Amino acid sequence: MSGIQSVVSNSDLVLREYERVGSNPMLSGLWMNWHSDWEHNADWQVLPVYLSPGMARHTFGSKHAWDTLVSPLALVWTDLWELIFDSLEEVKIVAFSRLRAHQELEPHKHSNPGNAIFHMAVDIPE
Numbered sequence: 001m002s003g004i005q006s007v008v009s010n011s012d013l014v015l016r017e018y019e020r021v022g023s024n025p026m027l028s029g030l031w032m033n034w035h036s037d038w039e040h041n042a043d044w045q046v047l048p049v050y051l052s053p054g055m056a057r058h059t060f061g062s063k064h065a066w067d068t069l070v071s072p073l074a075l076v077w078t079d080l081w082e083l084i085f086d087s088l089e090e091v092k093i094v095a096f097s098r099l100r101a102h103q104e105l106e107p108h109k110h111s112n113p114g115n116a117i118f119h120m121a122v123d124i125p126e
Contacts, residue, residue: 004118010083011120017080018096018122022047027076034097044103049077049094050084096122 007014021027034046050073051059053066060069074081084094099105110117 006083006087007118007120011122013079013083014120015122017077018047021076022096022098030076031098044097044099044105047096047098048073049080049096050088050091052088052092055092 021030031045031047034044051066051070056064056066056069080094084091
């Protein structure tokens with residue numbers, strides 16, 4: 001089993017990894033501001049798990065070597081990388097997202113032809 005099915009069926013592992021890494025003060029610098037350009041204008045942060053070479057160039061520019069950006073992520077997300085490893089050649093980005101306080105993510109539709117985008121709620125406050 002690989003891809004989205006593997007992630008869904010292992011949601012407990014995904015949550016455990018998120019709690020281990022996302023709440024670790026030593027790793028707080030991994031959270032990146034990610035300003036939405038969609039119609040809902042949510043202001044959010046992204047905690048990257050994996051970036052393809054193309055996505056890394058698009059996000060950080062060509063001055064950064066892909067392996068320099070992604071190798072530390074593989075060391076941080078050991079269990080999650082093992083879960084998604086078989087799908088990496090098809091994936092552009094795997095990340096956790098969090099909205100800033102008082103933000104709302106409205107129902108929306110992505111217009112990325114050829115891309116499957118999957119959102120799985122991990123932690124939803126009251």
